[in-house]
Amino acid sequence: MRLYYVTLNTAAEAEAISRALLRANLALCTNWFPIHCAYRWEGEIRTEPETVLIIKTQAGYRDRLEAVIRAHIDYTNCIVELEPTGVNPGFLDWLNREISPLGVAQS
Structure with a gap:
């Protein structure tokens, strides 16, 4: 299983x-x-609202996920891939039934 933590400008x-x-x-x-975001940009510290999207999927889908995200936004954002160390069996069963594992060969 993989989780993707993605920052975006809006809930839409x-x-x-x-x-x-x-x-x-x-x-x-x-x-x-x-959420609220504080960051450094061009020598200034800025604070603004932001939206976090968490995506639950299988390993191996990063390139495809990023292509979908890029089709919807045109700015630099954060996309972090996380590998959970423990997931409840019922959720994993659901995930494995619905999304085919691709393995970790893709980046």
Whole structure:
């Protein structure tokens, strides 16, 4: 299993990306929520609202996920791939039934 932590500008972007991933059978489930972000940009510290999208899927889908995300946004964002060390068996069974494992050969 893989989780992807993705930062976006708006909840509308998160919803559109989520629906595209689900339609393409690239994700089992997604969640999004508002956060606040502080960062350094061109020598200044800025603070602004942001949306985090969490994507739950199998290993090996990173390139495809990033292609869908890039089709919806044109700015630099954060996409982090996480490998959980423990997941409840019922969720893994659901994931394995719905999304085919591709292995870790893809980056």
